[in-house]
Amino acid sequence: MSLWGGRFSEPTDEDLKRLNDSFGFDRRMYGQDIRGSIAYAQAIRDAQVISSEECDQICAGLETVLAEFETDAFVTTADDEDIHTAVERRLTEIIGPVAGKLHTGRSRNDQVATDLRLWTIDAIKALDALLDHLQRALVEQASVHTDTLMPGYTHVQPAQPIVVAHWLMSYFWMIARDRDRLRDAAGRADVMPLGSGALAGNPFAIDRPQLAENLGFSSYSQNSLDGVSDRDFVAETLFALAMTGSHLSRLGEDVVLYSNPGFGFIKLNDRYSTGSSIMPQKRNADPMELARGKAGRLLGNLTGFMATLKGLPSTYNKDLQEDKEALFDSIDTLESILPVVIAIISTLHIDVDRCRSALTDDMLATELADYLVDKGIPFREAHHLVGEAVRQAEETGTTLTTLSLEAYQQISNHFEASLFESLQFEKAVARKEAVGGTAPTAVQQQIEAGKQWLSEWNS
Ligand code: ARG
Numbered sequence: 001m002s003l004w005g006g007r008f009s010e011p012t013d014e015d016l017k018r019l020n021d022s023f024g025f026d027r028r029m030y031g032q033d034i035r036g037s038i039a040y041a042q043a044i045r046d047a048q049v050i051s052s053e054e055c056d057q058i059c060a061g062l063e064t065v066l067a068e069f070e071t072d073a074f075v076t077t078a079d080d081e082d083i084h085t086a087v088e089r090r091l092t093e094i095i096g097p098v099a100g101k102l103h104t105g106r107s108r109n110d111q112v113a114t115d116l117r118l119w120t121i122d123a124i125k126a127l128d129a130l131l132d133h134l135q136r137a138l139v140e141q142a143s144v145h146t147d148t149l150m151p152g153y154t155h156v157q158p159a160q161p162i163v164v165a166h167w168l169m170s171y172f173w174m175i176a177r178d179r180d181r182l183r184d185a186a187g188r189a190d191v192m193p194l195g196s197g198a199l200a201g202n203p204f205a206i207d208r209p210q211l212a213e214n215l216g217f218s219s220y221s222q223n224s225l226d227g228v229s230d231r232d233f234v235a236e237t238l239f240a241l242a243m244t245g246s247h248l249s250r251l252g253e254d255v256v257l258y259s260n261p262g263f264g265f266i267k268l269n270d271r272y273s274t275g276s277s278i279m280p281q282k283r284n285a286d287p288m289e290l291a292r293g294k295a296g297r298l299l300g301n302l303t304g305f306m307a308t309l310k311g312l313p314s315t316y317n318k319d320l321q322e323d324k325e326a327l328f329d330s331i332d333t334l335e336s337i338l339p340v341v342i343a344i345i346s347t348l349h350i351d352v353d354r355c356r357s358a359l360t361d362d363m364l365a366t367e368l369a370d371y372l373v374d375k376g377i378p379f380r381e382a383h384h385l386v387g388e389a390v391r392q393a394e395e396t397g398t399t400l401t402t403l404s405l406e407a408y409q410q411i412s413n414h415f416e417a418s419l420f421e422s423l424q425f426e427k428a429v430a431r432k433e434a435v436g437g438t439a440p441t442a443v444q445q446q447i448e449a450g451k452q453w454l455s456e457w458n459s
Contacts, residue, residue, distance in 0.1 A: 003085050022082045022321050025328060032067040032118035033083050036111060039404035040194060040216045041102055043206040062087070083115070085107045092399050105206065107198035109228040109316040114194040116323060118215070120237055123331045124186040130338040131179050131244070132454070135172050137345040138173050139450050142168040146447070149425050150355035151363060152263060156257075158339050158363050161425045162438040164265075164350055167254070169443065170374050172248040172450050179457065181240040189233035192217035196227035200316040228316045231309060234323045238302040241330040245298035248337060251290035254287045255344065264354040269347035271338065287340045301326040317349045358426075361399035364423045365390055368400060370431070371422040375414050383414045 002012065012020075038059050045055035056058070065087055068074040080086035085108075152162035195202045201224040203210070207400040212220040221227035258265040268285055276282035296448035304325040308319050320420040365386050372382035388411045393403045402421045408415035433439040436446065 002079055002081055014404050023080045023086055026083045026324055029083050029115045029119050032086055032115040034066045036114050037102060038062050038213055040106055042209045044104055044204060047204045047206045048106050048325040048428045049204050050173060054098050056185050057098055061091045062206055064094055065090050073101050085240055100423055105142060105202045105204040109198050110193050113228055114192060118232060121186050124182050127135050127334060128179055130177050133342045135175050137342050138168050138172045139447060141345060141348060142406060142447055145350055146443045148355055149354050149359060151358050158360055160363055160366060161359050163440060163443055165443045166438040171251050178244040185236040188236060190218045192220040193227035196221060196224035199228055199365050208372060216456045223317050223429040229318060233321050234327050235306055238305055238326060238330055242298040242302045248341060249295035251294040252288035255288040257287060259285050264351060267349040268344060273296045291341055292335055298330050298333060301330045360403045360427050364400055365427055367422050367428045371419055372414055377414055
């Protein structure tokens with residue numbers, strides 16, 4: 001018997017049950033559901049709807065149900081439509097008809113909204129710890145490579161020399177923003193809808209501010225119609241998760257590229273590389289491809305759920321049950337990717353010589369323009385003159401460092417022998433000293449700023 005079967009004379013169709021039931025995926029909210037019910041039992045006791053003895057019985061029974069879930073001893077029945085009905089069904093078996101008093105003034109509408117908010121806050125906290133690990137792994141690798149030169153790219157074309165630490169730290173700041181966004185989303189989830197009833201509110205004068213405090217919520221909803229249907233926090237969380245996934249996909253792409261023998265800058269530890277069943281030489285970066293690929297489903301969960309929300313009429317509608325699979329899947333996806341990405345970054349081998357030997361003289365063209373700027377030439381003109389030098393080098397099979405001084409001086413008499421001193425990768429990097437640049441001194445400051453960020457975040 002379902003909990004709402006009283007008005008029906010025929011049993012529910014089996015196909016409808018399969019479509020309608022959510023216990024298969026919402027049972028993982030058992031902890032939050034039982035926490036919510038214990039607090040609610042105390043609220044209706046305080047409102048003198050149930051006696052202290054009845055409340056004690058209900059709470060003890062709920063603790064037993066909780067223990068059953070936690071030890072995998074909970075036995076499901078065909079009538080367990082969702083986590084809320086399953087807990088109440090089992091509670092009734094354990095303590096008898098008094099269990100029927102728990103749901104007084106409450107609806108599954110305010111119950112599920114409360115459960116999912118508690119779940120989201122817990123999930124974000126767990127994910128935040130993983131992101132913290134990733135940032136620490138990045139800082140650790142970066143600290144070793146503040147002087148390791150590598151090519152920097154725009155459009156995947158060689159651009160200017162940078163240091164490896166600068167590349168690694170760029171991801172540190174992406175993750176910092178992700179953590180910030182997730183914390184924000186958790187803040188918006190931190191509003192208790194319980195006491196909204198089905199839609200109109202609670203008729204038993206429960207003390208909602210007290211109930212919110214007991215459940216660890218910072219505040220409570222101000223409008224019961226909005227309270228039961230507000231899933232903005234789910235959409236926001238899905239966005240923050242999709243953005244995180246998008247950052248991990250970019251890191252994935254960089255690692256795939258840089259570990260390609262054509263680049264050869266990095267090598268994945270054997271434990272985190274995969275081989276080919278036919279080509280014995282292969283060392284693939286499958287996990288980073290998965291990090292790249294799974295960004296797609298994170299985005300899908302966000303857009304799918306946004307489409308579900310659009311145009312819904314006021315208050316609770318069953319469409320909202322779609323919130324959970326999207327959210328659970330996005331959280332699970334990141335929880336599967338992150339431990340591997342963290343391990344890959346921590347164990348990454350950076351081939352210092354390959355990084356260095358991939359630098360080509362053309363990446364110094366901007367340095368040469370800056371050299372002319374130092375001599376008072378407007379940058380636009382300098383850019384043009386160096387462009388001519390690049391063309392001549394290309395045509396004569398030389399490079400910017402082997403093109404003759406005479407050739408340079410034919411282009412402009414501002415070029416002097418000292419130009420060759422500006423054509424050094426170390427110098428090029430060292431000049432980018434303004435905060436946020438790739439000079440080793442600036443990168444060391446950046447790493448300190450990163451460490452400071454981490455310690456402030458956790459304080
Ligand atoms: N399983 C439902 C959900 O996830 C719980 C709320 C059901 N409410 C209702 N009026 N049918 O949304």
